[in-house]
Amino acid sequence: MLFHVKMTVNLPIDMNPERAAALKAQEKALAQRLQQEGKWRHLWRIAGHYANYSVFDVDSVQDLHDLLMQLPLFPYMAIEVNALCRHPSSIHEDDR
Numbered sequence: 001m002l003f004h005v006k007m008t009v010n011l012p013i014d015m016n017p018e019r020a021a022a023l024k025a026q027e028k029a030l031a032q033r034l035q036q037e038g039k040w041r042h043l044w045r046i047a048g049h050y051a052n053y054s055v056f057d058v059d060s061v062q063d064l065h066d067l068l069m070q071l072p073l074f075p076y077m078a079i080e081v082n083a084l085c086r087h088p089s090s091i092h093e094d095d096r
């Protein structure tokens with residue numbers, strides 16, 4: 001199942017810089033592992049924002065929820081989810 005996810009990061013302005021750097025490093029490591037596993041299919045920065053558009057390929061809504069909740073930056077993100085299905089005009093066989 002494919003999901004389009006928008007994540008907007010809102011770190012507290014007074015967060016300890018070392019704590020923020022550690023969270024970002026943990027987030028990056030997990031994001032890259034999930035991309036290598038094929039679960040995090042696309043990751044795009046939204047220009048001009050501390051936010052991203054992502055596409056996840058997971059087995060269920062519960063899997064997506066569990067994945068998002070384990071992200072180190074989860075407590076500091078506003079997340080919007082949209083389920084995707086195959087477009088009849090798509091030429092990409094893996095769009096499902």
Ligand SMILES: O=C(O)C[C@H]1C=CC(=O)O1
Nearest residue numbers: 009027028031050051052
């Ligand atoms: O920077 C972000 O958009 C937030 C988050 C998503 C992946 C990652 O490494 O950090």
